[in-house]
Amino acid sequence: MSKVTRNRTTKMTETKSSSTHAKSSSTQERVFSGVQPSGNLTLGNYLGAIRNWVGLQQDYESIFCVVDLHAITVWQEPEVLRNATREVAAGMIASGVDPKQSIIFNQSQVRQHAELAWIFNCVARLGWLNRMTQFKEKAGKNKERASVGLYVYPNLMAADILLYKATHVPVGEDQKQHLELTRDIAQKFNSDYGVEFFPDVEPLILGEATRVMSLRDGTNKMSKSDPSDMSRINLTDDRDTIAKKIRKARTDAEPLPETPDGLEGRPEAKNLITIFGALAGKSSAEVCSQYAGKGFADFKRDLADLSVDVLGPITEEMKRLTEEKTYVDSVLREGADKAAAIAEPILQEIHEIVGFLKP
Known part of the structure; x- marks a missing residue:
């Protein structure tokens, strides 16, 4: 074995040891999640993600990002x-x-996200990305004209999470495939470099x-890209618009049925009962029991209220808050500083593992 190879092997062993120590000495698990700033936030964003973040911040070290x-x-x-x-x-x-x-920040203020994403572009395999169903859905028939960024953005999503060594990620059903890719990237990186650096998320x-x-x-799915504004409740809607x-x-x-079993083949009814339950803190079974046999006029009046x-x-x-730009900007700036303070030491360890020279 050459001197260079021995030195590098020693460095990897040291990195692996220090990484393992860091994991064992950490007592609080870390959550990362993000939401895109592409159009209005909707009731779907609130119930499916943001409301849950409020509870998670009590139990986890929480990092939330505007991506x-x-x-x-x-x-x-x-x-x-x-x-x-x-x-x-x-x-x-x-x-x-x-x-x-x-920690609340916007992604572009923390340069380490983009840098780790490039490293992951070199770890992830084309076959993995070809299986991502969301690219096929978003690109549609014009996939040859889609941006490269749209194709590789699952690698950036993996970087978002692993840059902070997050242990948990709140996800919707449509994001589970991307989280599985994140785990694949983490495992391949660990395997390629003979380390136990990234956790299982x-x-x-x-x-x-x-x-x-x-x-x-x-x-x-309720979507901000739906051409009909009546298809969704925006978090910018006023009270009258929400009720309408x-x-x-x-x-x-x-x-309305007596049990959720009676919602089979009734997607609109199921959706409204699910929304009612989420807002009221009840199960769908409890909502069905409360309104069994009633028509939708009474139910929708109560749901509107x-x-x-x-x-x-x-x-x-x-x-x-939106009208107070200075305050929101200050929250994002301070959050970015806190996020970067966590991210930079982790990225420097990754540089060492990969074999980049220090400046």
Whole structure:
């Protein structure tokens, strides 16, 4: 064995040892999650993600990110992107994500995300990315004209998580495949370099409303990209608009069933009952029992009142925070400093493992 190889092997052993020690000495598990600033936040974002973050910050070291690097995988008007980034951050804070308890920042302010993503571009395999169903859905028939960023953004997502050695990631059903890719990348990196550096990341799938569907078509996910504004509740909607959208939500002619089994083949009914349960802190079975045999007129009236009671204060506080750009910007800037302070030592260890010369 050459002197260079021996030295490198020694360095890897030292890195592995120090990494293992760091893991064993850490007592608190770490959560990472993010949301894109591409259009309005919706009820789906709130129930499926942000509301859960509020609870997680009590039990985990929590890092929550506005993923503006992900957003530009498709064209974004620059000023719209800036405003949307502030709006998403304001939505987090208004919903109860506390900047004093959690780290809140936008991704582009922490350069280590992009740097680790490139390293992971060299670890991930084309075959893995070819299996990613979301690229096929988003690119559609014009995949040859899609950006390279859209194709490789699962590698950036892996970098987002592993840059902080996050142990848990709250995900919706549609993100489970990307988390599996993150685990594959972590395992391959560890195997390639003979280290136990990156942890196994566990998914956290929380609550009944992890997948909120359109108010106009219960077979499609509620989306900010849907051309019909009546298909979703935006966190920028006022109380009257929220109530109107619930009252006009699509239903069917049958009464509400006694149990969730009676929702089979009734996607709109199932969606509204799921939303009611999530907002009221009840199971779908409890909601069905409460409204069994009743028509949707009474149910939607109560759901509209409940939605306004829960979401109204959030949307109003979000509007106030969005108008106070200085405060939101300061939260993001301070959060970025805290995130970078965690990320940089980890990235330097990765540099050492990979074999980059120190400056």
